[in-house]
Amino acid sequence: MIHPKIIILSGYGLNCEEETAHAFNLAGGKAEIVHINDLVAGRKKLKNYEILAVPGGFSYGDDTGSGKAYANKLKNHLREELNEFVLKDKLVIGICNGFQILTQTGLLPGALKTNKNARYLDRWVDLKISGKSLWLKGIKKLSLPIAHGEGKYFADKNILAGLKKENGIVLKYVKGEICEYQDLEPNPNGAMEDIAGITGYNGRVLGLMPHPERAMFFHHLPNWPVRKEKLSRKGSPLPEYGPGMRIFKNAIGYFK
């Protein structure tokens, strides 16, 4: 079995690198957390990895706009390596702050702006999957948590038309199991056309606001206690993993 190597960026306030690495490792990959300065200084090389993950976090405290300062650093020092990486048969994922960074670098189109109530928000959302993304293969719907202050997706007409043409809008907020369960509105942040995630480069690059790594275990689900109770009364075993694991498994599976 092949264990693809995953590079997970860290530094300057990114903060989801450890759990993202854990999820990739559970899915059968070999994850390595690399500080951006080690890439900038050439101590580590992007080309030695199959998957690049820009994890969630709060790079530079969202100062001057979420993802902007970290993206500037990537563009100033690693533009060529990044361009090379995305053009190859490799995978990239940007989660939450990582998605914001990917849009600020221009690797993915659009922008993530201040939530509709101008406040940071942590909750679960339901997602409908469409379009083509190698990361989301075989998944039709999914529930994941979000936690962000600037997650309202924005694109102008041209970008939107382009995305639609290329089936690039892959994740949309919808009313599903968790919204029903906790009586929540489907679109948490006012995102244009309910967009939660988009893809580029033939489905190899995925950017999404929700956090699949925070849904890697069954006990991450907001309704796990009631599900557990009902399963155990039926004598059924408890699942170990949560819905987010499928995304990481898809990525590892791609290199098998």
Added chain:
Amino acid sequence: MSCRVYIESAIPDTRAEVKKNYFNSLGLSVRVKAVSLADCYVIDKELGGEQLKKAGELLANPLTERAAEKLLAPKKFDCAIEIGFLPGVTDNVGGTARETLEDGLKIKFAPAENVYSSRVFFVSFEKKPGSAELEKIKLSLFNPLIERAAIKLPVDFKKDGGMDLVIPKVKLEAKTEVTEVNLALSDRELEALGKLGIENKDGTRRGPLSLSLDYLKAIKKYFDEQGRKPTDAELETLAQTWSEHCKHTIFADPMDELERGIYKTYIKGATEAIRKKKGKNDFCVSVFTDNSGAIAFDENYLITHKVETHNTPSALDPFGGSITGIVGVNRDCLGFGLGAKPVINIFGFCLANPDDRTDLYRDKEKKQKMLSARRIMEGVVAGINAGGNQSGIPTDLGFIYFDPRFRGKPLVFAGTIGIIPRKIKGQPSHIKKSKPGDLIVTVGGRIGADGIHGATFSSEGLSANSPATAVQIGDPITQKKMSDALIKEARDLGLYSSITDCGAGGLSSAIGEMAEATGGCIVNLEKAPLKYPGLAPWQIWISESQERMVLSVPEKNWPALRSLLLNRGVEAEVIGKFTDSGKASVKFGKEIVLDLDMDFLHNGRPIKKQATKKPAQTDSSLPFVRGGNNKKNYSKEILKLLSRLNISSFEFITRQYDHEVQAGSVLKPLQGAGRINTEATVTRPVLNSKKGVVLSSALYPALSEADPYKMAANSIDGAVRAAVAAGADIDNLALLDNFCWSSSEKPERLWQLKEAARACYDTAVAYGTPFISGKDSMFNDFKGFDADGKPIKISIPPTLLISAIGVIPDAVESISLDAKVPGDYIYVIGDTGNEMGNSEYSTMLKSGLSVETAAETGTVPEINPEKNYRSYKAFFKAARKNLIASAISISRGGLAVALVKTLAGGRLGGEISLKDLPGNWSENYQALFSENGGRILATVAKNKATEFEKTISGASFFRIGRVKTGADVIIFNSNKKIIASLKIKDILKAYRQSLGSY
């Protein structure tokens, strides 16, 4: 030469829209029609035209923003308001912009050059506004202690070509000299020195030393023996080191017959007795000696916990006080042993009702107005948001508690749980020791004038003399970079021998404490990294600028550590060496700043014998109950109770705190389909271990004036009970104590303190729950002036926050509060009492009564720890057998509130009967609303009921009803009559309404 770059939104700006709604909620007489805003960067450095253009590109998102060198006003507006920081206040946005420009333009800013951020709001109204409207809006946008505001009308804006250029650069006279302080003074002059601080040459004072007369006399004696006068830095250092804030003198010194003082007798004494009794089952590893307390997690890890308060700063600058509270306590975690990784944050706020409109002033002339209750609430909530979220630490458990007596000084609790491998490089990780010859290294943020006199100022009440420099704004990202580099890299490479937090007292405290291990230090402050030039040596030495740790580094490791930190964007500097000279020596260049015997510094403080006095009971301190309040139907009262601030949902806070980062979340702070705020949470801090950490907390300030002993006992029982209901084993629970008192110079307050501490001993020993860490804050009084300029003093009710922490074998065996399956039985475990004094229900009834009627008195609940222990043990046994479907601690609002939370939590109906409900209650309202401790409400599957009842047979329990399908909650009295009938949707509406608009 300086220049400005403005960033304006090219698309509709949510931030502006939300601001508009906010302005319109202020009660203006003219409505705001539109708001737009621009971010401004003042670049205090010479840039060429091309560079300036590139700067704009770096700072703007090309799709959604425009950069401009000139501020473009909207076509129509009524005023433009610019809000920026005052000189020296931490400006994180400016700092990031500067880094962005340095990296993107490949330029370097000189030490005196910088980038400053500000924001301009353009506001237009539906009708022409008066100056009162403009003033109200301006005041809502800034805090004059840390920020500046400039307002311009369109005509001036046009004439001046925009807003005036302000460069908030710190300009200090270079006054690096050391001055001597004359102590040959009269008692009165010495007292003034202690109270107002060292006199500058111009006659102004430097701010409170909070040194009492006997302390000053001891200092004078020491220096007389040395044959010289103290330097300013020496006096400031002694003030910091001997402060109530740092030495906890009230807890440490003898009190009445207690020669060892209340801390050693009752708090540490309890832990010692419990550990002895537990023997080989003792799970404590490091208690009271380090920045946090630690217990065993498993064979590989320790788990640490510490809860701090940040009250006085939060009264003045709620946002800054609260953010520095949370990032500060994070450093108590980083500073545990060789450095623990923060894995969970907790919070708590004691506030006045945000609708409280009382105006308070710090001065008689009414120039220094205190912030409104609403601003304080919004500020402290936002501070934990910024600090916790930006640091990537889940902020999960928390509470909010309201009482008018918190109007003068709010309480802000912030806690951090950490995880650390038991061994690092083969050595126990909780033991650290600097060695003589080790370098003193300061890491992280730079030093400024911010945070001077924080420790001494916390040791006094809040008044007009409280220095504004005592408040600071945190910079979580600087700390995050430092934390990652230390805890995730340097620690495991064994690059340093000891580490501590640079918190209250700054370098003077941190180095002073670490030097105790070796017996001395020599420091050169000229090497200390500064935010700006011009700080005097004493200021550098005691500044409490944030985001700093002090390391002790073996000389051979310094090059490796230095290069590692440099690679991670973290600043570090060697400022001295630890020695065994017996002296703390500090220099600035060649000048001697401080030269004190270590022994005098740490042990020279005169020990005071404190006397207490039992206060006479007054009408206002007697607990209130409403006798004979039997009604036919309690439905309305239950809904009213649910909407009370102390019971209602605070989802708006929970939702804005990231409680799922690090992926350890198991039992979340909002539970069930009904999203009920919980009193306990469970987390898996190590992703490849099944074990869970249970956290809970409780406080009962409403009981303290009536009976401080019972108040403390209830606080302990409350925290323990909430943890047990979530699945914790009482035999594996540890406690933390946070005493927040007021007017502690008064013997009556000390008596209450002693009583509360005595209850801590009795209750904790009976429960076998050791204290592992604690903190106190003794002077939570506001002394100022009311709206008429009359002197007013507002003292908080004595408050004890008890936090509990425990480890459970399997996190997924924890129990949530929501009812799960129709048909399940509902049980009450524990006896229901009739002591209704100062319960939330009684307080609700009291609020509408005249003074005479309000004089009805009763008693407050007594805790029976031996009986409760047996119940909790039996409950845990049932939990481990997986017999319990849901459980909730019966706390504020009593059985009725616990029941409706359980059912609304599951969005299921249910019926209960009060018939044969165990306990000595006699009236229905007592059964419904009594808050006496030791009780848990649980639901159990029908087919598990027999085994459940067998397992729990050692406890008092009763099956009171069942969960049903549908949406009706019905309560019967003992005679089968319906006394309450409620709909789930009404329950949730009442529960969410009071704070729902925030």
